Amino acid sequence: xxxxxxxxxxxxxxxxxxxxxxxxxxxxxxxxxxxxxxxxxxxxxxxxxxxxxxxxxxxxxxxxxxxxxxxxxxxxxxxxxxxxxxxxxxxxxxxxxxxxxxxxxxxxxxxxxxxxxxxxxxxxxxxxxxxxxxxxxxxxxxxxxxxxxxxxxxxxxxxxxxxxxxxxxxxxxxxxxxxxxxxxxxxxxxxxxxxxxxxxxxxxxxxxxxxxxxxxxxxxxxxxxxxxxxxxxxxxxxxxxxxxxxxxxxxxxxxxxxxxxxxxxxxxxxxxxxxxxxx
Amino acid sequence: xxxxxxxxxxxxxxxxxxxxxxxxxxxxxxxxxxxxxxxxxxxxxxxxxxxxxxxxxxxxxxxxxxxxxxxxxxxxxxxxxxxxxxxxxxxxxxxxxxxxxxxxxxxxxxxxxxxxxxxxxxxxxxxxxxxxxxxxxxxxxxxxxxxxxxxxxxxxxxxxxxxxxxxxxxxxxxxxxxxxxxxxxxxxxxxxxxxxxxxxxxxxxxxxxxxxxxxxxxxxxxxxxxxxxxxxxxxxxxxxxxxxxxxxxxxxxxxxxxx
Numbered sequence: 157x158x159x160x161x162x163x164x165x166x167x168x169x170x171x172x173x174x175x176x177x178x179x180x181x182x183x184x185x186x187x188x189x190x191x192x193x194x195x196x197x198x199x200x201x202x203x204x205x206x207x208x209x210x211x212x213x214x215x216x217x218x219x220x221x222x223x224x225x226x227x228x229x230x231x232x233x234x235x236x237x238x239x240x241x242x243x244x245x246x247x248x249x250x251x252x253x254x255x256x257x258x259x260x261x262x263x264x265x266x267x268x269x270x271x272x273x274x275x276x277x278x279x280x281x282x283x284x285x286x287x288x289x290x291x292x293x294x295x296x297x298x299x300x301x302x303x304x305x306x307x308x309x310x311x312x313x314x315x316x317x318x319x320x321x322x323x324x325x326x327x328x329x330x331x332x333x334x335x336x337x338x339x340x341x342x343x344x345x346x347x348x349x350x351x352x353x354x355x356x357x358x359x360x361x362x363x364x365x366x367x368x369x370x371x372x373x374x375x376x377x378x379x380x381x382x383x384x385x386x387x388x389x390x391x392x393x394x395x396x397x398x399x400x401x402x403x404x405x406x407x408x409x410x411x412x413x414x415x416x417x418x419x420x421x422x423x424x425x426x427x428x429x430x431x432x433x434x435x
Numbered sequence: 436x437x438x439x440x441x442x443x444x445x446x447x448x449x450x451x452x453x454x455x456x457x458x459x460x461x462x463x464x465x466x467x468x469x470x471x472x473x474x475x476x477x478x479x480x481x482x483x484x485x486x487x488x489x490x491x492x493x494x495x496x497x498x499x500x501x502x503x504x505x506x507x508x509x510x511x512x513x514x515x516x517x518x519x520x521x522x523x524x525x526x527x528x529x530x531x532x533x534x535x536x537x538x539x540x541x542x543x544x545x546x547x548x549x550x551x552x553x554x555x556x557x558x559x560x561x562x563x564x565x566x567x568x569x570x571x572x573x574x575x576x577x578x579x580x581x582x583x584x585x586x587x588x589x590x591x592x593x594x595x596x597x598x599x600x601x602x603x604x605x606x607x608x609x610x611x612x613x614x615x616x617x618x619x620x621x622x623x624x625x626x627x628x629x630x631x632x633x634x635x636x637x638x639x640x641x642x643x644x645x646x647x648x649x650x651x652x653x654x655x656x657x658x659x660x661x662x663x664x665x666x667x668x669x670x671x672x673x674x675x676x677x678x679x680x681x682x683x684x685x686x687x688x689x690x691x692x693x694x
Binding site: 196197198218219221222224226228230231232233234236237241244245246248249250251272288292 | 436441444445448451452455456521524525526528529531532533534535536690691
């Protein structure tokens with residue numbers, strides 16, 4: 157069953173399954189927000205077909221909005237309302253809201269329920285923002301770069317909240333420019349660069365895609381030695397065999413695979429280079 | 436929720452946010468009170484000659500003058516400022532992503548402004564009565580309320596329309612004040628009518644602050660030229676209000692202008 161299908165920006169074609177966390181990944185300016193705003197019904201497209209929850213977002217009305225939740229890329233919550241009040245305000249907009257107290261727990265703001273938003277940290281305000289998108293109990297949530305500018309601990313807390321959305325059966329369309337965020341949260345990832353899709357798959361698939369063997373590193377006589385190999389097991393066997401025969405240690409020995417980050421940088425760099433060549 | 440209940444819901448939270456915001460409380464509530472106290476204390480013993488030659492105490496003149504300012508401040512100024520701040524924060528755009536009908540959001544804000552305007556009428560009238568013995572025009576109260584309602588509604592639409600000309604949060608206060616402060620001076624709100632040249636007054640008459648002020652003074656001061664509802668001036672204010680409404684419908688933006 158397809159949740160949505162779009163052909164926009166530059167022939168983007170994507171499909172999101174119910175109940176999954178779908179990460180839409182790309183560098184700044186890649187077209188992520190344009191695409192997500194078309195899906196949210198904020199932006200009119202010039203062509204192509206878009207179906208979100210069975211309707212065309214640019215024609216959909218209140219009943220459709222009742223089924224989606226949106227966290228914008230940059231939005232400040234009302235500084236003078238408390239966490240509970242902001243959630244109650246938004247709950248009133250929807251037909252079947254979740255209980256406010258339940259949402260406060262879901263976004264981890266139990267201790268801050270009666271604090272005015274201006275007293276909250278950036279990360280806490282963002283979690284309130286997620287709570288406001290969640291309080292209408294939507295089927296589908298759009299999160300546009302929800303952790304940009306966060307420190308590592310705030311990011312981890314936000315990730316826990318987003319991962320929790322899957323457990324309560326929500327479908328999440330997440331845009332991000334952080335590979336680790338997609339890797340940590342997403343069931344499937346689509347990478348966009350320069351307005352075009354450059355890769356798609358599960359986080360694990362994307363890792364495979366970029367595998368060009370492994371890198372073995374160690375130090376010999378204080379000098380760093382790097383070995384690129386397609387067959388790391390055999391290479392390692394030979395290396396360690398020789399070292400043992402000489403009665404030496406291989407100082408700082410490590411074997412690494414390209415991380416998803418490496419794959420991502422490689423993919424987006426290629427697309428940008430092609431863009432540059434075309435201009 | 437029915438549409439009306441939804442407006443009440445939105446209004447309730449707009450009220451909370453309004454009263455907790457020190458800037459809105461200062462500029463909308465405290466500032467007119469301070470002005471009335473200062474004008475009353477400094478010019479209290481003098482008299483002002485109204486357009487019909489009647490002489491009234493300056494305090495009798497300043498109570499409706501400052502109420503006029505307070506109504507415009509609660510509506511046009513308050514709405515323009517708070518809507519631009521909410522727009523640039525992304526809060527207007529965010530509310531468009533919910534099932535809330537856009538007109539309900541606006542109705543909540545307009546309701547908030549009008550309620551504050553009515554409270555300011557009561558507060559300033561009471562201060563005028565208690566401190567400066569300026570009589571409250573009980574028998575003309577319906578005329579005062581009608582005048583206030585029409586004026587408040589019109590200055591609301593002008594405030595909403597004005598947001599389209601304000602590019603950022605930082606620009607909101609300077610633009611609003613640059614428009615209104617000179618008009619307050621030229622329209623006789625700060626400097627009484629009999630100190631202004633007829634040229635100044637006829638210039639000010641091109642703008643709705645003066646029209647609303649004339650209508651309000653007529654309703655509020657029994658000795659003023661005419662009595663009760665000043666339909667002539669209110670009709671001019673209403674034309675401005677309709678123009679504001681049309682501009683607002685055409686140019687009001689829900690998305691931030693800055694990025």
